[in-house]
Amino acid sequence: MNQTIYDAVIVGGGPSGSTAANDLAQAGFSVLLIERGGRIKPCGGAIPPRLLADFDIPQSLLVAKARSARMIAPSGRAVDMPVGEIGYVGMVDRDEYDEWLRERARQSGAERITATFEKIERDDEPHPIVTFRRTRGGPIESVRARVVIGADGARSAVAKQCLPGAERVPCVFAYHEIIKSPEENTEAFDATRCDVFYQGKLSPDFYAWVFPHGETASIGVGSANKGFSLRGAIGTMREELGLARCETVRREGAPIPLKPLKRWDNGADVIVAGDAAGVVAPASGEGIYYAMVGGRLVAEAAAMFLKTGEAKHLRSARKKFMREHGMVFRILGIMQYFWYSSDKRRERFVTICDDKDVQELTWQAYMHKKLVRAKPMAHVRIFLKDTAHLLGLRAATR
The missing domain is CATH 3.50.50.60 (FAD/NAD(P)-binding domain)
Structure with a gap:
């Protein structure tokens, strides 16, 4: 034939x-x-500006531009990480x-x-x-x-x-619900901010998120724990964030390799x-x-x-x-293994995210997709602070 x-x-x-x-x-x-x-x-649909340039992607495909990220600890304490002048987080559907x-x-x-x-x-x-x-x-x-x-x-x-x-x-299973975004920003939802929840009640081994997509938003969670209810976690998030009444556009789930x-x-x-x-x-x-x-x-x-x-x-x-x-x-694999293992460690992780050196190098690495070597003293400071948190020498909250 x-x-x-x-x-x-x-x-x-x-x-x-x-x-x-x-x-x-x-x-x-x-x-x-x-x-x-x-x-x-x-x-979640997040892409760095570098992707648009590297792969000749038009700006018209962006449904939103996030200017900051908010990390939420198990205690509910939130740390905002503004992107600053170096760029934005592009969002696509x-x-x-x-x-x-x-x-x-x-x-x-x-x-x-x-x-x-x-x-x-x-x-x-x-x-x-x-x-x-x-x-x-x-x-x-x-x-x-x-x-x-x-x-x-x-x-x-x-x-x-x-x-x-x-x-x-190894994989985590991800599930999210695409909803119609609220008409106005609130403290719980901001159309220019990516929210990441490091809370064991929402994910025992990964994290949950709320990412803006312009007229819609992605509310999602990932976990490798087969007995954990991902849909239940999303329901809890929507209730607590005042998003339960927002129209659900679609629901999707799939494994994600790590x-x-x-x-x-x-x-x-x-x-x-x-x-x-x-x-x-x-x-x-x-x-x-x-x-x-x-x-x-x-x-x-x-x-x-x-x-x-x-x-x-x-x-x-x-x-x-x-x-x-x-x-x-x-490095990210080590971070996940250690920091996502308990709420006590997640609390310390969010505290580290409040450090200006950490924020600057995190965004630089995200935008350029490589480890930043230009500021060796900043890396030293981060190493010392990170070690202090690992050893429990610094309080989990401020």
Whole structure:
């Protein structure tokens, strides 16, 4: 049976898959983008201004610009962290944002279809077969690919099939409700502020959030505790914040990985990207920027593989990503393990966030996506203060 052969078949049309599809199509490769459709990932929707510049994203996709973040401790004590003059936190709605990215890839030359990935098959021919269904219960269709890119989320079917150990990546489960924003700002809700709740009653091991999206807002929570009621936590938040009567636009839930896979490729013709590769930042849960960076690096690696036929080039994507962002991920992983383990420690963590050095370096790192090395004395001061909190030498409140 004659089958269409694409240079790249990309499974998953989120920020990572769409970025890889766009880059490869612009480079002149034949690309098929398979997107399941009908699903929006739960996401606070925060992106740094750097993302707009790096990936040529128009300002029109921003539904809001947050100028500060508020950290709320278990005691209810709130610490505000103004962004200041260095920028803002851009907010996007994943429904519109992801579709724009997919459509851009199509306009660049990628073919896109709505279908559900089934599996990768192999025969005596040199290229793997990607099978899928366009409708539930419909006929199985197939194409061949010189390279397959799995960008199909935290529980990636591509990764599970092709990469040993992929199913054991630690995850938290995220759930949020998109609501109509209140008409006026209040002390509990501000359309220019991101609120993050470090409270065990709302999440025993992660955090909860209220992020503004212009006319709407995301109220969400994450936890790896399977017995914890995420919907119950959201209900509590909405009641306490006076948001219970706001109209609910939609509800979404999905697992979010918190550790990059040790290997992103199978050494032959399959590579994963985005959530499928585990590139969501621990502690913060930030994923859009890292997904798009990963998608671009995977596209570069795939392009080199397609040009040379040498599978060793696929390994370069993870190497480059970890070289640039690995240290940040390791530090955030340590932060999550320690500070999110009890309300006593969460209280101290929020206290640390009240420090001006911490605030400045936090925003600098967020905006530029790298550890800030320009102010060594600030790092020393933070280290000493952080150590004091770790040892309990400073009070949890002021």
